[in-house]
Amino acid sequence: MTSLARALALSALVSATAVTAAPGDSTAWDIVSGLTTEIGPRLAGSEAEARARDWAKARLTALGFSNVAIEPFTIKGYVRGEDRARLLAPYQQPLAITALGYSGTTPAKGIEGELVYFASFDALKAAPAGSLTGKIAYIDHAMKANQDGSGYGPYGNARRQGPAIAAQKGAIGVVIRSIGTDNHRNPHTGATNWPDGVKPIPAGAISNPDADNVARIAAKGQPMRLSLTLTGTITDKLPSGNVIGDLPGSNPSLPPILVACHLDSWDLGTGAIDDGAGCAIVTAAALRARASGPLVRTIRVLWAGTEELGGFGGEAYAKAHATQPHALAMESDFGADRVWNVKMKLAPANKALGDRIAASLASMGIVRATGETDGGTDVGPIIRDQKLAVIDLGQDGTRYFDLHHTPDDTLDKIDPVQLEQNVEAWARVLTILGNEAGPISGE
Known part of the structure; x- marks a missing residue:
């Protein structure tokens, strides 16, 4: 294929894989607003984190996810x-x-x-x-x-x-x-x-x-x-847990796409950017991808517990689902400012898949970057154990560490326009991945 033909083909794919939000789609904002307003700070192992798990299960169920479940585990925590x-x-x-x-x-x-x-x-x-x-x-x-x-x-x-x-x-x-x-x-x-x-x-x-x-x-x-x-005291055997939910694809034999965030937060603010926004982004994007048409693959959402105290939720998920193959994992845990680059870890056989994703994101001004993918704390263990493919959507972190782990981590710091840009970028990626019937591998 000539360079011109390849460019024209990719341009067509961009149009085909763009995802249009329903007018007035406020799913992401409603999630992060609800979580920070109705629950607030969610220190790992606390009573508030337990209420957040119940809240998350109810919210995912109401949004139409299947197989919604709380998967409990215990931790060594910190009581302020x-x-x-x-x-x-x-x-x-x-x-x-x-x-x-x-x-x-x-x-x-x-x-x-x-x-x-x-x-x-x-x-x-x-x-x-x-x-x-x-x-x-x-x-x-x-x-x-x-x-x-x-x-x-x-x-x-x-x-x-x-x-x-x-x-x-x-x-x-x-x-x-x-x-x-x-x-x-x-x-x-x-x-x-x-x-x-x-x-x-x-x-x-x-x-x-x-x-x-x-x-x-x-x-x-x-x-x-x-x-x-x-x-404050270090306290053993405190309750924590993960919350998961599925948007089933038409072919249940295909390994699912895992998208993650963390439900717990530090107790000084209300956990809006870290990581209520991440839960809002991945959940709203998964729903938007499904709304674009039937998906072949299942998309699983993981709202992990106890990320802040050491990534215990990610380890617990990897252990609980060790025998279930996964295809690819992604995570949102860097606030809610705009996505500006994308990194991918895909097998050579999936080059065309990566090119389609990069082309769709390019029309949003999101550039393809080189370098190692990170995945994230909550998906790192399952990536490690199953050698999964990974896609990182890199957000602008210029102001993130002004707010990170402080009393200023509150809802008013989230820009709704940039939050929506995140959802759209994620939805484009998940729409392409969710419609990929062929093997997806990281190596």
């Missing part, structure tokens, strides 16, 4: 207590702080200690063994915004690994600059990790304006002292 911090010397300053998930617990009266300033995570790693004995470590590191959110990986190590490293060097507590890009006095929470044999110590994050203040004080070279109170 009182979070307070105050700089005592050389100046007295209250600090806006939040405990990290899985933080160790202080006595009710708190702890006090010398605050040892580290300009970066690498500086903490370089500190001599035993140098923090009886002290509180402080890790600074100013994350910068970018479109693809790639800074979250390296900067986030201060939260994920920093507290354990500080504990191993003798610290009695640790405070970090929030992993975020805003300048609001809102601290960003998130989970930290404790390797086997490391006893959890109190660990919290302060807001970026407070972190700037600590940095200015540290630059004066005077000793700092901190009072820290974090009374």
Whole structure:
């Protein structure tokens, strides 16, 4: 086929695979608005997360999904207590702080200690063994915004690994600059990790304006002292669970397409962008794809539990459905701003399928990108175990980490126009995938 003929063919396919929303289609907005308004914060293992599962089952059933089910599992969770911090010397300053998930617990009266300033995570790693004995470590590191959110990986190590490293060097507590890009006095929470044999110590994050203040004080070279109170507890055997629902295809022998989001959220905001929006996008898009005409393949929606505390929902789904073949997995968990690129992991035999998807998205200004696909925390385990095909629809993350894991994660931060653009992009992809009767493979 000549280049001109190929271009004309792809142009025709774009028109054929465009999906037109019904006038006034508000499915996505109704889902995220309902979830954040009627349930609100949904900390993993909490009573609110349990109410959210019941809400999700009722909503998916009402929307016409089949085989809707709650699949329970238990977790080691974190129950928040009182979070307070105050700089005592050389100046007295209250600090806006939040405990990290899985933080160790202080006595009710708190702890006090010398605050040892580290300009970066690498500086903490370089500190001599035993140098923090009886002290509180402080890790600074100013994350910068970018479109693809790639800074979250390296900067986030201060939260994920920093507290354990500080504990191993003798610290009695640790405070970090929030992993975020805003300048609001809102601290960003998130989970930290404790390797086997490391006893959890109190660990919290302060807001970026407070972190700037600590940095200015540290630059004066005077000793700092901190009072820290974090009374939350690590609690075992808390209830969690996944919610699944199917839009059956006409050929049940074909492995389904799995689309996922996570139902739990942190407890500071209402979980609108993280990840109520994702649940709204994948669900509304699946329905729109089916409305475009009969689909050959089943589309399964997974609203996963306990993503924020370690991806337990994704692992539970992979275990529960290990014997059921899947074709391809996708996830939405990066807010609700516009989709701007697409990455695919498809077998060479599926090149034409990938080209059709890329052509349809190109008419929306969504470019095909190279590089590794991520899949997402909630689909990662099933992708790993079954070596599935993957499609990532990359959203604009420029402002995502202004809001991520903060009290500002609320419904008003979602732009309905950009939310709709996400649904349309996802619906185009799912319409093409749902009508693919041939094998779909990742390798």
